[in-house]
Amino acid sequence: MNVVVCVKQIPDPAVPGTLNPDTKTLDRSGKLIMDDSDNYGVEMALQLAGGDGDEVTLVSMAPGGETSGLRTGLAMGAARAILVSDDALAGSDALGTAKVLAAAIGRANPDLVVMATESTDGYTGTLPVQVAELMGLPSVTFAKAISVDGGNLKVERQTESGYDEVVCPMPAVVTVTAGVVEPRYPSFKGIMAAKSKPVDNLTVADLGLDASQVGAAGARQEITDVSAAEERTSGEIVVDEGDGAQRVVAFLEQLKVV
């Protein structure tokens, strides 16, 4: 079974983000890391593709030939990676990105495509389904458990009131929420092996896409304004001297909550 995991390489979320003053888009010029949300997809893929002849391929789109985040996934155990990097891709919207990823994923001929429900930095949350539609595949989003049964996937899908058991033929696109599996830490051996695992570098032209359909040229949405939001002011901050609980009770009483 071939499993593709889409991996996003993002600026470290622990470092405060900034917007490019000209394009008003997120500044991605610093060091990039693998989005934490993607740990779960990589782990899920590795667990599902554990048999002989099974293979996990990572697919990513990133500027400047960036591979540092991909190496994290390769160190966890993915066999290889496909990276699409092209100056023409700067400023892509989610649909443009989906077109690029759909073309790149197709090259790995997957039985299953696993993605996070949304990225940490852009969190559009529609890209996996856009990719599925462009590839003509069914999709199951918000999976909390996945198993393979012959040519079918059995997925437990989160709902407002509980979860649904969904059956879906492969190939298919599935998105996983965080916390559904415990991602492994890359071993030293894994980290060393990752350095020599193959990374296929592709451009927009390699994928047979028209440069006018992707990047800023293909984006059909624009940011017109960025302004500071109304600040919420903080109230009384007190150090607990054993009376912390009573202060909370008094506050709740004043609001007539208790």
Added chain:
Amino acid sequence: MAIDKVWVLAEEADGAPTPVTLELLTEARAVASTVEVVAWGPDVAGLAGPLGDYGATTVYDVGDLDGALPGVPVAGAVATLIESGNAPDAILLPATYEGRDVAGRLSAKLDRPVLTNVTGLVESDGGLASQHPVFGGSHIVTARFTGTGPAIFVIRAKSFAAEPAGGGAASVVPASVPELASTNTAKVVERHVEERSGPKLDEAAVVVSGGRGLGEASNYALIEELAKLLHGAAGASRAIVDAGWVPYSHQVGQTGKTVKPTVYVACGISGATQHLVGMKGSKNIVAINKDSEAPIFSVADLGIVGDVHKVLPALIEALKAKA
């Protein structure tokens, strides 16, 4: 009016339109002269009354989906309606499990981009622009579509207050699902409803949330106990959902639910931007955290700098003593 016609994707629960559906209808009325609805399910006609009351004149009834996940067939039906020359200027979808699926499918089908995590709509050059909180809600980005075709907005719950308009029942028009071949093959074989003792997280008047400061997963029981005593719901920060302590359905924040309760009690939550954006609209915020520098205190009305392992049990005991 900013625009002529808006469609709203309506969702139903327990035989009535969901709260976010009514919020979207209310906002749709404010920006467009005609509001129409797309809905699916076995009894869409039964929703025509309440949908009309909130301003919808027409309901396009996609019908019963026979166990199919809604994303593909509903987007297919909407695309077919649009191709028949009936295009609205904008489509508003709720940022729910199904709403996001429909939006993504529709976007690729129509080859139109989609703007998500919208919390406000404003008029812009005769069209609509959308507002999006970024960096934990400290800034608001305004964005709009270029090019032609309907604008597709995915809107977060609680962005607008729902108000009825007092209209008559909407007229029900059938909308057919086209041949969708391989994409429409994911089927629900069984639905599991999880027991919930208190109110829903996004509808509760009191929300008590726990974070990494709880130390270990078993301490989340304190959050649930306090929530129960306050007749509220238990929430969580992303950190403890990622760690597998509690399911995703409890997550409050950018990647989880937006809540605006009367009181939000944050326990052992530092207040990462990811979390703040989902709860800073609460009317009153209480924060308990041992780090006096934690960003959560910058939005708290009452902040207790202390150890949750001491304050929480004492708080639970004090409330039990009152009861």
